[in-house]
Amino acid sequence: MDRFRRRLAEAGQPDLRRANPTTLQVNIGLTCNQACHHCHVASSPKRTETLQPEVLARLLELLAASPEVELVDVTGGAPELHAAFEPLVRGARALGRRVMVRSNLTVLMTPEGARFPRFFVDNQVELTCSLPCYLRDNVDRQRGKGVYDDSVRALKLLNGLGYGRGSGLVLNLVYNPGGPSLPPAQEALERDYTRRLREEHGIEFDRLFCLANLPIARFREDLERQGALEGYAQLLDDAFNPDTVPGLMCLSQISVDWTGQLFDCDFHVASRAPCLNADGRPRTVFELERFADLAQDAVRTADYCLGCTAGAGSSCGGALAQATA
Ligand code: SF4
Numbered sequence: 214m215d216r217f218r219r220r221l222a223e224a225g226q227p228d229l230r231r232a233n234p235t236t237l238q239v240n241i242g243l244t245c246n247q248a249c250h251h252c253h254v255a256s257s258p259k260r261t262e263t264l265q266p267e268v269l270a271r272l273l274e275l276l277a278a279s280p281e282v283e284l285v286d287v288t289g290g291a292p293e294l295h296a297a298f299e300p301l302v303r304g305a306r307a308l309g310r311r312v313m314v315r316s317n318l319t320v321l322m323t324p325e326g327a328r329f330p331r332f333f334v335d336n337q338v339e340l341t342c343s344l345p346c347y348l349r350d351n352v353d354r355q356r357g358k359g360v361y362d363d364s365v366r367a368l369k370l371l372n373g374l375g376y377g378r379g380s381g382l383v384l385n386l387v388y389n390p391g392g393p394s395l396p397p398a399q400e401a402l403e404r405d406y407t408r409r410l411r412e413e414h415g416i417e418f419d420r421l422f423c424l425a426n427l428p429i430a431r432f433r434e435d436l437e438r439q440g441a442l443e444g445y446a447q448l449l450d451d452a453f454n455p456d457t458v459p460g461l462m463c464l465s466q467i468s469v470d471w472t473g474q475l476f477d478c479d480f481h482v483a484s485r486a487p488c489l490n491a492d493g494r495p496r497t498v499f500e501l502e503r504f505a506d507l508a509q510d511a512v513r514t515a516d517y518c519l520g521c522t523a524g525a526g527s528s529c530g531g532a533l534a535q536a537t538a
């Protein structure tokens with residue numbers, strides 16, 4: 214039994230089981246213009262994984278057959294750099310679904326990404342953008358030199374198009390800690406972000422989401438190098454908060470990777486821990502008739518799930534509860 218399931222059992226909670234998925238998260242592939250220190254999917258310009266055309270076609274068919282899926286959440290890599298990105302967004306919008314794109318901002322400042330701010334407006338895409346601090350040094354240390362300045366330029370551009378200004382074009386930001394610690398309280402940090410970005414750059418945004426770093430991929434390798442892995446795992450374990458469990462994203466979403474394999478979340482995509490058939494084969498989109506086929510399935514868990522339930526909890530939409538300690 215993994216540490217997470219043991220914690221659930223100690224709290225008298227049953228193992229996780231998915232409801233009918235209302236969010237489809239698509240990891241469109243791992244190519245990215247950045248190679249951040251803490252990237253949980255180990256993306257970089259050298260990665261070539263990308264969503265295959267037959268997977269795109271099947272996803273849109275399944276979406277059409279699954280009216281309960283309200284939101285298509287597109288992540289990567291840098292989604293904008295993938296050939297399937299525009300047809301996926303257009304296809305989902307044509308089916309009347311909300312589309313959220315996880316953009317790293319800097320890609321919008323590259324020649325390949327420059328057309329996307331207008332594309333986002335035209336398709337009424339919601340944006341969730343990484344900005345792990347309002348201080349230049351912290352951002353550049355975690356994400357690379359020059360990232361802060363490019364991110365600020367991109368945010369100003371998006372504000373100029375109406376994003377983050379209450380006009381319905383949603384612009385959310387994402388914070389994650391720079392090291393092996395839990396995120397601070399989301400509401401207080403959102404106030405600090407609002408004040409600093411407004412005062413220093415005239416930037417506006419809608420919400421700040423605080424995410425914990427899960428000990429997987431590059432972040433895990435970093436912790437191992439520093440001899441800090443077990444200390445961080447224990448921190449997450451000690452901070453287990455049962456109030457976060459009902460809000461876990463794996464209870465209401467399904468993730469699909471570029472090959473069409475199904476996962477309970479993007480962390481499992483990163484860890485290559487797919488949903489499995491009874492015979493142990495990975496489940497794929499080609500075996501489903503609709504996403505509701507996945508309702509009531511058991512969610513795979515691992516020690517690193519404790520990163521989602523520590524303190525105030527952590528999900529693609531930020532904190533899940535009040536921290537208990
Ligand atoms: S964290 Fe985001 S921007 Fe950084 S390498 Fe990973 S996918 Fe790219």
Ligand code: SF4
Pocket residue numbers: 461462463464477478479480481512513514515517518519521
């Ligand atoms: S890591 Fe994934 S499966 Fe585990 S609790 Fe978090 S969202 Fe759920």
